[in-house]
Amino acid sequence: MDGETALKFVRSRNAEGDEGTDIARAIRQQKILASLKSKVLSPEILLSPKKIFSLLKTTQDSVETDIKGSSLAVLSRRILDAGENISSLVLSEEFLYNPPKSYLYDNLYVFIPTGEDWKQVHGWVDCVLEGGICNPGDFVN
Numbered sequence: 001m002d003g004e005t006a007l008k009f010v011r012s013r014n015a016e017g018d019e020g021t022d023i024a025r026a027i028r029q030q031k032i033l034a035s036l037k038s039k040v041l042s043p044e045i046l047l048s049p050k051k052i053f054s055l056l057k058t059t060q061d062s063v064e065t066d067i068k069g070s071s072l073a074v075l076s077r078r079i080l081d082a083g084e085n086i087s088s089l090v091l092s093e094e095f096l097y098n099p100p101k102s103y104l105y106d107n108l109y110v111f112i113p114t115g116e117d118w119k120q121v122h123g124w125v126d127c128v129l130e131g132g133i134c135n136p137g138d139f140v141n
Contacts, residue, residue, distance in 0.1 A: 006032050092136035095121050115141055
């Protein structure tokens with residue numbers, strides 16, 4: 001899929017049924033990122049200095065970050081060292097509530113934490129980062 005089609009795919013909000021939700025949109029975005037990761041970590045890219053420099057230039061022109069160069073180098077090294085051991089997690093819907101549109105939320109479609117604050121989410125994230133077995137149901141009241 002070319003870049004324009006990929007953007008339409010990940011940004012679409014007008015699909016019918018479950019595909020029109022923000023959760024479905026996030027899943028589509030993750031699919032594109034996983035595909036991009038596979039491509040970037042392929043031998044075709046990693047063994048071509050010209051392609052690596054082109055990729056770095058494109059990234060620098062397209063991504064705004066406050067990560068310093070030295071930290072970025074460490075992060076890049078860790079990503080390369082991880083290889084296929086990179087994983088992603090999605091915040092379970094058990095942690096979130098989608099209230100009806102109202103003036104409280106500027107009439108926007110929003111998610112708020114089910115526990116009225118983010119402590120449950122923080123507990124789950126801490127568990128994940130520590131490498132534990134982190135069942136979302138264990139953190140939701």
